[in-house]
Amino acid sequence: MPTPLTHATVGFAIAAWAQQPPPMRRVCLVAAACAALPDIDYLGWPVAHRSITHSIAFALAGALVATAIFFRSAEWREHRARVAVILGLAFLSHGLLDGLSAYSYGVEYFAPFSPHRFRLWWTPLGDPEGRLTKQFLQEALVVLLPAVVIAWLAFRVRGRQRRANTAAA
């Protein structure tokens, strides 16, 4: 059961690489929030956990709404389509990570059209015996740390790419 921090970091890393260089922090931060958002169903929402907020439909709608809210100004016009796709990927990464975990009864990817819960055929995340410390440790090593490194690399490598391009121009 990946924590919100892990989800957010994965969303941040996706946004850092999916943008045209150089990566912009604003896109990364909104993507991080989008990737963590599906777990609002923990907070006493009148819906079951890992149902509608974890669905593909919610990811699409959420990406459009978040793009409209946070990237409304004219300066974003030419980037907006790409930003919407990036935010959609961030949302989808949440359901994907949850689907990789042995914990819970699976994810309702097709809500509200189907209540069927899916779990991916490979569930390396989570401890089958439910030991929390083991889960957190495993998650930190397998998902969180790599995501931090990958995001950091994006800023290093792609920031440099941009400087090289500007120098060549």
Ligand SMILES: [Zn+2]
């Ligand atoms: Zn979740």
